[in-house]
Amino acid sequence: MIKRMVIMLLATGAVFGGLYWFQNFKAGIIQQVMAGMANPAQTVSTAVADVTDWQDEIEAVGSLRAANGADLALEVSGIVQNISFNSGDAVEQGQTLLQLNATEDNAKLVSLEATLDNYNITLQRDLAQLNVKAVSQATVDTDRANVKNAQALVDQQKAVVEQKTLKAPFAGRLGIRSVDLGQYLTAGTTVVTLQSLDPIYVDFYLPQQDVSRLKVGQDVTTTIDAYPGKTFTGQISAINPKVDSTSRNVQVRATLKNADGSLLPGMFARVKVATGAVQQLVTVPQTAIVYNPYGDSVFIVDKDKGNREHDSVRQVFVKTGSVRGDFVAVTDGVKSGDNVVIAGQLKLRGGTPVIVDNSHVPTSQNAPEIKDQ
Template identity: 45%
Template sequence: MSLQAAAELAQTVYKRDKAQYDIQAIAKAQLDADAADLKSKKAQVDQQAALVEKKTIRAPFAGRVGITTVNPGQYINPGDAIVTLQAIDPIYADFYLPQQQLGQLQVGQAIVVDTNALSNRTFDGKIRSINPRVDAATRNVQIEAAVDNRERKLLPGMYANVKIDAGGVQRYLTLPQTAITYNPYGATVFVVKPGAQKNAQGKVMPVAQQVFVTPGPTRGDQVAILKGIGEGTQVVTSGQLKLKNGTPLVIDNRVLPADNPNPTPQEQ
């Protein structure tokens, strides 16, 4: 502030002496000295402003700041994190879908997002981008959607459910996830087949037979089966590690496997 005041005083002196010089009341040398002093004072003000600008940290984009990690007067080094900054309107939702569903997706497609943190609330959004590369390990593709968050209710890192209107209703034959065994050479299930051996009561005991299946989309505890078995086939849902082809089976349906298409997340 003192440099600014000195510059303003130099400006006033220059204007006053310029008026005196115009009526030949002072020498040209005095006016030149006033101009040089004014230029010097302005340069000092600009230099000080540049130093202040270097010490001012500006956010690269508009958003909401979090809790600061430093205190006034504390020395910090270049690159030290001082606060988090989150752009939350719009907010972006990242999720993955199987490659089989790529044909049903397109940029600009509408989605609906809900979260267990905000009961009975849904948020509209649109698919913003589709990763052009499929994950080689999972055969899933990453999708990014922009979600309207003008009320700033959604926060980064929240668990959310994403629903996409992909057209007509799809009907699948499904199995509990516990029924499927995944191997490097493919997915298999054990089906129940009539056997030749009889038990103590004289009844023919069923046996296990391993068959390959092609899994499809998953929903909750259910997995769609695209190929390998048909409707009405009896499938073993537990104890597969003890089985091989031809193993006699004792069927016990008292304990049912998890088969909920909409299970409740553990955090609830």
């Protein structure tokens, strides 16, 4: 009997012990689940902060302008008699491009030249007679005046004839001609455009506070949308000595080499002017910076796991410098080698566990370009 009671007591103790252990186990599970729900691991993307050569830049937009450019036209009207160029030709300075009908003007010039020749003969004859006192000095003076007057009329008529000939005022490349043979051309009508393309200018405007950082001869780099991935280099050739009183901007001109003529006047240009000395600075992608009114910060992934299941992050305040492409210089708060979060910061706070997934992170570039898909 006693033995049976002992067995029953032991069985009852085992049951109650099992129930107590189960309650503690369940409570522990619930506590772990609740803790996980309160601070679940977040998926983020990261990048490593690195030290790079960094030079401050001033960025601006501008447009290309030919060193010499003009829409060529004639001062007088007439019928086009001869065209000596094709659209797109490269021409030299002084090359004849177009001739109007000048038959009547040339005939008048021949007549005036004949009159001049006659006055010259008369002058020479009277000079010989003056030596033997056959004519007076007044006669010779009149002959000289006649010669000068006839010469002036000849020069005037030559200018009239010259006005009916269009010549290239400088070397360059012609555009598309807008006249045809036999066409009646009124004075001032554009015949063709002529542009001198090498070198070529890029004109742009900068705020007045940047004037102290500019000087003639400073290097500039230019990119053109028409030539993605290609950079054109040049130097500042002129800085306007006057600041625009309305915009408070100053005009700057840089000169670019353009031997192949690929750059054309009127093209839109993006210009970068390098200023200051090259520095060694820590840089991170711009997306790593969390901008707030109380200060900018970044999240750094702590790789020292210890007994933790996931990596965690800590938030640090930073001081940022200038921006270049996808990168920003960090002057304080981040050191080289730090693993900074560049995507997924919205749900983070200090100590949040994270899962790093860099499988879909785009490549950051110093000079990013927009590509058509």
